[in-house]
Amino acid sequence: MSNNNYSSQEIEDDKDTPFTILPFLIVIYSLCVLSIDLLITFNANLFFSWGIFNFTLSDLLLKIPILRDYFIISIFENFDLYKFIFWLVLPFFLFNKFIDFKWLSFKYWQKNDYIVFFLFCILCLSSLIFVILSPTLRMYYPGIGRVPYKQKVFFFFQQFFWIISWLPGWEFLNRHLLLRACRQISNEYGWFFVPIVETLYHIYKAMLEILGMFIFSLIACMWSLKKENNLMAFMCHFIIEVGLIFLLLFI
Numbered sequence: 001m002s003n004n005n006y007s008s009q010e011i012e013d014d015k016d017t018p019f020t021i022l023p024f025l026i027v028i029y030s031l032c033v034l035s036i037d038l039l040i041t042f043n044a045n046l047f048f049s050w051g052i053f054n055f056t057l058s059d060l061l062l063k064i065p066i067l068r069d070y071f072i073i074s075i076f077e078n079f080d081l082y083k084f085i086f087w088l089v090l091p092f093f094l095f096n097k098f099i100d101f102k103w104l105s106f107k108y109w110q111k112n113d114y115i116v117f118f119l120f121c122i123l124c125l126s127s128l129i130f131v132i133l134s135p136t137l138r139m140y141y142p143g144i145g146r147v148p149y150k151q152k153v154f155f156f157f158q159q160f161f162w163i164i165s166w167l168p169g170w171e172f173l174n175r176h177l178l179l180r181a182c183r184q185i186s187n188e189y190g191w192f193f194v195p196i197v198e199t200l201y202h203i204y205k206a207m208l209e210i211l212g213m214f215i216f217s218l219i220a221c222m223w224s225l226k227k228e229n230n231l232m233a234f235m236c237h238f239i240i241e242v243g244l245i246f247l248l249l250f251i
Contacts, residue, residue, distance in 0.1 A: 022098055023181035027193075029094070030178045033086045034201055040082060042204075055081050057165070075154065078162035087169025095177055103176055103230045117232050124240045127212060128247050136206045141244065143251030152249050159245045167241060171234040174198055175224055183225065194221050216240075 036050070043051030057079035061067050092099070102108065131137045144155055174194055182190035195217035202213045220233035 022095070023184045026091075026095055026098065026177050026181040027185070029091065030173055031197070033091075033173070034197065037082060037086075038201065038204075053082055057081055057084075057161075075157045076161055078158050079165040080162065081165070083166040083169055087166065087173045089169075091169075091173055091177055098177060098180070100176075100180065100228075103180075103224070103228055105229070106231060108227070108229060109231075113227065113232070117235070120232065120236050121239050124216075124236050125243050128240070128243050130208060130212070131244065131247060132251060134206070134208050137208060140206055140209070141248060143248045145250050156245055156249065160242070163238070163241045163245075167238055168234070171230060171237060175220060175230050175233050179221055179224060191221050191225055 036053075038044075039046060039050035040053045043049060043054070057076040058073050060081065061073045061076060067073055131141050144152060147155075174197065178197070179191055179194050182193045184190070195214055198217040199210060199214040202210050205213075216237070220236070224230050224233050
């Protein structure tokens with residue numbers, strides 16, 4: 001069955017689906033966990049110190065006596081358990097009935113989709129040049145090109161596991177659950193709420209990065225809705241993040 005036929009069928013199914021409160025619960029949940037994450041990140045003192053929820057996989061593993069003496073645990077120092085649990089694991093179980101696994105499959109990809117994906121990857125990697133050209137981004141993302149090789153290897157794995165801890169959850173929560181919930185609430189313009197949320201979440205970063213995030217989110221959301229598939233947006237985002245790690249290793 002072609003993607004267009006599938007899209008039409010899903011639209012018909014949506015029309016036959018009775019109104020539920022679930023999309024609104026997803027919107028509320030998403031806004032809450034993203035807002036709390038910002039409070040944790042900045043250790044905000046709102047009623048109490050939110051930094052107490054800033055725990056990593058390394059913190060957890062160190063509580064296991066037999067593992068305390070293993071240096072390898074330190075590569076998980078940036079593995080954010082809050083993001084991993086509340087952006088991915090918990091919403092997966094809470095809103096399992098709302099998940100459309102067809103959006104998470106290569107099954108409906110066509111030849112043109114792979115071509116577009118390749119072009120998007122080149123464009124995404126090319127955008128990293130701004131990290132070199134922009135003094136503000138250079139300050140925000142300092143390179144480690146002069147550090148010893150072993151430290152570079154350690155840095156790579158530490159950053160890689162940090163990406164693993166948040167990026168799948170970010171894309172799942174925002175680009176799948178929230179995007180589909182917003183479309184169900186308002187089929188015509190609801191999706192635009194997601195780029196706004198993602199941009200506001202990055203409001204504390206450099207203006208150039210905020211603009212880049214907004215543009216990426218717009219394109220990623222439109223493409224995800226058009227193809228009813230999240231994999232291209234996820235992989236492009238993943239390539240940007242891993243590409244940034246490699247860039248920082250050499251500048």
